[in-house]
Amino acid sequence: MNRAAIDLWVGIFVALGFGAILFLALKVGNLVTLDNSPGYRLEANFDNIGGLKLRAPVKAAGVVVGRVESVRLDTKSYEAVVTLRIDRDYQFTKDTIAAINTSGLLGEVYVGLDAGGDPTMLRDGDQIAKTQSAVVVEKLISQFLFDKAASPRPSASGDPVPAKSAEPAPVGAKK
Amino acid sequence: MSAELVAGIAQWLRRLGGTVTGAVAQLGFAARFLAAVLWHTPSAFRRIHLTLREIYFTGVLSLVIILMSGLFVGMVLSLQGYETLKRYGADEQLGILVALALVRELGPVISGLLFASRAGSAITAEIGLMKTTEQLAAMEMMAVDPLARVIAPRFWGGVISMPLLAALFSAAGIFGGYLVGVRLIGIDAGAFWGQMQAGVDFWPDVTNGIIKSVVFGAAVSLISVFEGYNAKPTAEGVASATTRTVVLSSLAILALDFVMTAFMFRGGNAT
Amino acid sequence: MTIPRGKIVAIMGGSGCGKTTILRLIGGQLRPQSGQVRVGGLSVPDLAPSALYELRRKSGMLFQFGALFTDMSVFENIAFPMREHTALPEELIRDLVLMKLQAVGLRGAAQLMPAELSGGMARRVALARAIALDPLLILYDEPFAGLDPISLGVVGQLIRRLNDALSITSVVVTHDVYESLKIVDYLYFVSEGRVIASGTPDEVRASSDPFVRQFVDGAPDGPVPFHYPAPAYREELFADVG
Numbered sequence: 001m002n003r004a005a006i007d008l009w010v011g012i013f014v015a016l017g018f019g020a021i022l023f024l025a026l027k028v029g030n031l032v033t034l035d036n037s038p039g040y041r042l043e044a045n046f047d048n049i050g051g052l053k054l055r056a057p058v059k060a061a062g063v064v065v066g067r068v069e070s071v072r073l074d075t076k077s078y079e080a081v082v083t084l085r086i087d088r089d090y091q092f093t094k095d096t097i098a099a100i101n102t103s104g105l106l107g108e109v110y111v112g113l114d115a116g117g118d119p120t121m122l123r124d125g126d127q128i129a130k131t132q133s134a135v136v137v138e139k140l141i142s143q144f145l146f147d148k149a150a151s152p153r154p155s156a157s158g159d160p161v162p163a164k165s166a167e168p169a170p171v172g173a174k175k
Numbered sequence: 176m177s178a179e180l181v182a183g184i185a186q187w188l189r190r191l192g193g194t195v196t197g198a199v200a201q202l203g204f205a206a207r208f209l210a211a212v213l214w215h216t217p218s219a220f221r222r223i224h225l226t227l228r229e230i231y232f233t234g235v236l237s238l239v240i241i242l243m244s245g246l247f248v249g250m251v252l253s254l255q256g257y258e259t260l261k262r263y264g265a266d267e268q269l270g271i272l273v274a275l276a277l278v279r280e281l282g283p284v285i286s287g288l289l290f291a292s293r294a295g296s297a298i299t300a301e302i303g304l305m306k307t308t309e310q311l312a313a314m315e316m317m318a319v320d321p322l323a324r325v326i327a328p329r330f331w332g333g334v335i336s337m338p339l340l341a342a343l344f345s346a347a348g349i350f351g352g353y354l355v356g357v358r359l360i361g362i363d364a365g366a367f368w369g370q371m372q373a374g375v376d377f378w379p380d381v382t383n384g385i386i387k388s389v390v391f392g393a394a395v396s397l398i399s400v401f402e403g404y405n406a407k408p409t410a411e412g413v414a415s416a417t418t419r420t421v422v423l424s425s426l427a428i429l430a431l432d433f434v435m436t437a438f439m440f441r442g443g444n445a446t
Numbered sequence: 447m448t449i450p451r452g453k454i455v456a457i458m459g460g461s462g463c464g465k466t467t468i469l470r471l472i473g474g475q476l477r478p479q480s481g482q483v484r485v486g487g488l489s490v491p492d493l494a495p496s497a498l499y500e501l502r503r504k505s506g507m508l509f510q511f512g513a514l515f516t517d518m519s520v521f522e523n524i525a526f527p528m529r530e531h532t533a534l535p536e537e538l539i540r541d542l543v544l545m546k547l548q549a550v551g552l553r554g555a556a557q558l559m560p561a562e563l564s565g566g567m568a569r570r571v572a573l574a575r576a577i578a579l580d581p582l583l584i585l586y587d588e589p590f591a592g593l594d595p596i597s598l599g600v601v602g603q604l605i606r607r608l609n610d611a612l613s614i615t616s617v618v619v620t621h622d623v624y625e626s627l628k629i630v631d632y633l634y635f636v637s638e639g640r641v642i643a644s645g646t647p648d649e650v651r652a653s654s655d656p657f658v659r660q661f662v663d664g665a666p667d668g669p670v671p672f673h674y675p676a677p678a679y680r681e682e683l684f685a686d687v688g
Contacts, residue, residue, distance in 0.1 A: 003224060006231045013235045017339025020346035024278060024381050027368070057373065104264070108373065305516075313513035316473050316585075317527050318502035 038088045039066060040124035044098040044111070045079040050134025051109040052100055058084050060113040065090045068111060084111060084128075093118040099132035109134065208401050211322055212330050219327035229332025233294035237340060240293060241286055245277075245344035248285060249351030252276055257360055269362055270371035273352035278375060278384045279440065282345030284432050287391035290337060291424035295399040298329050299420040302403025303413035311404075326404060330396045337392025338385050345384065383439045390431055395424040447634050447641060454609050454616040456626040458661065459636035465619040468636075469585045472617065473507060474498050485583070503531055505583040506576030510591055512568035514560040520547070520571050521556040527578045546574040550604055566597030573604060583615045584608075590622040598622070602629045623662055627651065635661065637669075 049071065058066035066086035074081050086092070095116030102109050113128075122128065219226050256272040302325065305311050311321045349371075357364045375381070399420050406416035447468075449455045457465050470476040471483045474490045483490040485501060493501065514523050524543045528534060534542070547553040550570040560568060569589060576584055589601050606629040609616045620626055626633065627647045635643040635658055643650075643658045650658055660668030676682065 006224075006228055009235045010227045010230050013230065013238065013336075014339060016238075017234075017342055020339070020342035021381075021385070023346050024342060024349075024384075025377050027372070055376065308511065308516070309509045309513040310515055312475065313507065313509055313515075315475060316502055316505075316507040317530070318499045319527075319530050 039085045040088060041069065042084045042086055042092075042122055042124075042126055042128055044082050044084065044128040044131050045074065045077070046082060046098075046100060046131050047079060047133040048136055049080045049082060050100055050136055051102075052082070052111065052134065053109065056108065056110050058086065058111045058113060060090065060092070060115065065113065082111070091121045094120045094122055094126075095130065096122065096128055097130040097132060098128045100134035102135070204405075205397070205401055208404070209397055212327050212397070212400065215320065215323040215327040216331065218323040219331050222324075222328070225324065225328035226331050226335075229329045230336055233290070233298070233329075233332050234336030234340060237290060237293055237336070238343070240289055241340045241344050242347045244285065244289060245282070245347030246351040248281060248344075249273060249277060249348030249353075250355045252281075252348065253352040253355035253360070257356065257362075266362060267366040268370055268374075269352070269356045270367040270369075271374035273356070274349055274371045274375045275380060277345040277348040277352075278380050280384075280432070280436070282348065283341045283384050283387040283391055284428060286341045286344040287337065287388065287395060287428045288425055290333070290340060290392070291395045291399075291428065292421050294333065294336070295395045295420050295424050296417045298333070298396070298399040299403040299406070299417045300413060302326070302329070302400060303406035303408075303416050306404065306406060307408040307410075307413060326400045330393075330400050333396030333399065334389065334392040337395070338388040341384065341388035341391075379439070383435075386439075387432065387435055390435065391428050394427045394431060398424050398427065447644075449615060449617055450632075451615050452609070452613050453631040454605065454618060454629060456618045456620060456630040456633045457636055458619075458621055458623065458626065458633055460621065464639045465636060466587055469507070469587055469617065469619055472583075472585060473505070474501065503579065504581050505585065506579070506581040507585045508569070508572050508576045508587060508589055510588045511565070512560070512572035514563075514568055514572055514575070516560050518560075519556070520552070520558050520560070520563070523560070523571060524575045524578050527575065531579060542578070546578055547571075549577070549608070550574045551600070564597075566593050566600065569593065569597070569601060570604070573601070573608075577608060577612065577614075580612060581614060583617070586616065586618040586620070588620055589618060590620055590625050598625055601625075605629055623664070627662075 052068060052071065054068055054071065056068045057064045058068065066084055068082060069085040070083045072081050073079075084098075092113055093115045095118040097114040097116070099112045099114065100109060101112045252273045253269060256269055256276075257266055260266045260268055260272065302311075305321075305325065311325065314321045314324065353364075353367065356362045357367050402416040402420045402423070406412045447455075447457075457468060459465055467476060471478055472485060472490065474493065477491045485505075488497070488501070490498075490501070514520075515526065518526070521543055524546055525539050528539045528542060544553055544556065547556055550573055552567060552570055552574065555563070555567065555571070560571070563571065573589075586605065589605065590598055593601065602625045605616060605618065608614060618626065618630060627650065630647060632646055633644060633650050634641055637657060643653065643655045645653060645658075650662060653659060653662070657669040659665070666672050
């Protein structure tokens with residue numbers, strides 16, 4: 001095997017190898033979609049973000065308009081402060097509602113944006129005023145059981161934030 | 176207890192101790208060997224054609240088996256995964272399943288095992304044979320250090336080839352998964368690729384897979400050259416060295432895989 | 447043992463008596479547990495790596511079966527030491543390689559691979575490789591072993607002629623008495639790690655030392671016994687009876 005042939009084949013091999021790595025990075029992973037499109041940041045506070053992860057999608061009407069950039073806990077109000085990075089092409093009204101939803105029962109957790117009718121738009125660094133925290137299934141179940149056990153009254157519809165009054169440690173809540 | 180029983184136990188204990196000290200001595204020997212090989216790295220890269228030749232023999236000639244195995248593994252993953260996911264109505268997650276399984280684990284590990292049995296055993300046999308036919312001694316007598324000229328290029332050839340082979344394995348596997356999932360079973364192509372892209376993160380998943388394959392490459396290459404260099408210069412010696420290479424390399428890959436996975440993928444949450 | 451410059455000295459003895467070990471000691475591959483090994487006045491075991499490197503550059507070794515590099519052609523085997531240790535241009539190396547091959551009579555075999563050579567041819571190529579850098583000292587490990595009569599004559603003649611033409615010092619480890627007596631200047635006889643006899647070829651032929659006589663005459667029994675040490679014959683045969 002002479003040297004020229006070896007060099008050629010090694011070159012092809014290394015090129016193929018790097019091509020595979022590139023394929024894995026771009027087509028399979030999400031290296032590109034993270035960094036390229038210019039965007040602006042919005043902040044939203046939630047009582048409970050549920051299973052929301054970093055780089056989770058931000059969707060409006062089902063269309064991905066951005067990603068979750070960072071999540072931290074505000075130590076004064078004990079709320080979760082989520083920073084969203086929104087694509088520059090999309091503008092949202094000042095009365096937009098940010099809700100944490102799950103696509104399907106076992107699907108991924110994402111932030112859904114519901115725009116309102118306010119003429120002014122949110123700008124870079126603005127805070128989304130109205131938020132809806134994640135539905136934590138265990139709390140729903142415990143709420144249901146609590147309501148059932150207590151005197152029959154219409155249980156709060158879908159309101160995941162339990163009443164500030166004392167509630168008994170329910171059966172299935174702490175997992 | 177009878178005197179024979181005591182003597183028997185004592186002898187057994189002596190042998191156990193001897194085996195352990197022997198193994199520890201071997202480990203120390205191997206560590207010094209690794210240091211010597213690394214010391215000669217600059218000359219392996221100055222004479223780049225030596226290393227290129229080794230990349231050819233270990234990498235290029237393994238392409239066929241790696242690509243074919245990757246393809247089949249991906250296809251099987253897709254088939255098996257679909258059956259289970261369908262039960263939870265999560266069959267659209269098939270893309271993520273195949274991609275993550277391959278990129279994080281199966282790509283580096285299986286291609287590492289294949290590499291050990293194909294290229295690793297060949298390296299051990301070649302070096303062992305050179306030792307048996309006194310080629311290494313001849314080189315020494317000609318004032319050419321065999322560590323620099325024979326061992327180091329083979330070591331680095333393996334280290335460079337492994338991550339490339341692992342990436343090719345994973346890529347072939349994902350393609351196989353696509354063939355079965357989208358073409359055969361009928362999952363939506365957009366969901367397949369889209370979910371995959373959302374679920375596979377470059378930094379934790381792909382790069383950790385690459386790191387794993389580099390570590391595996393170093394382990395397999397070191398074991399191969401070590402066993403070859405220290406083989407007894409007879410036919411049986413070379414044969415048993417070759418077998419030991421494959422066995423030790425495989426065990427090393429699986430053990431290192433556990434250790435690295437425990438470090439890299441703690442918790443499972445991307446933070 | 448003393449090996450004078452420019453002479454061919456043979457070291458003879460039965461198998462396993464330590465002849466190859468002597469070559470390894472001279473070449474610095476082994477360290478002696480006691481005693482001295484000096485080449486050109488320098489003590490070999492105490493040499494610094496760079497000095498050992500210099501010594502090896504100036505010496506050549508012919509291994510028992512050639513030890514040619516099997517993945518290179520004959521030409522590349524001989525060019526190997528030149529390419530490793532000199533910065534000579536390729537045209538010059540080509541000429542030198544062809545000259546060395548001409549000296550051993552194998553110029554036409556330059557492009558063959560070692561696997562395609564017969565035993566005698568491989569030995570000669572290895573000899574050409576050993577003289578590639580015009581060494582001052584050549585060590586031969588059993589150069590006559592396993593050769594046909596014609597090749598034996600060829601190799602013997604080459605050793606003598608190269609030694610004289612290039613003013614080399616040659617150390618030949620062998621147990622071929624006939625060929626050695628034809629070409630060497632001095633012989634040492636070694637048995638079980640000790641020198642037990644020495645002399646010029648004429649002295650050896652006329653020697654009355656029983657070991658030398660047994661060796662030269664090829665007698666099966668003598669100071670080197672025929673029987674491997676074993677218990678008394680009678681006892682061993684009848685051991686299991688009664």
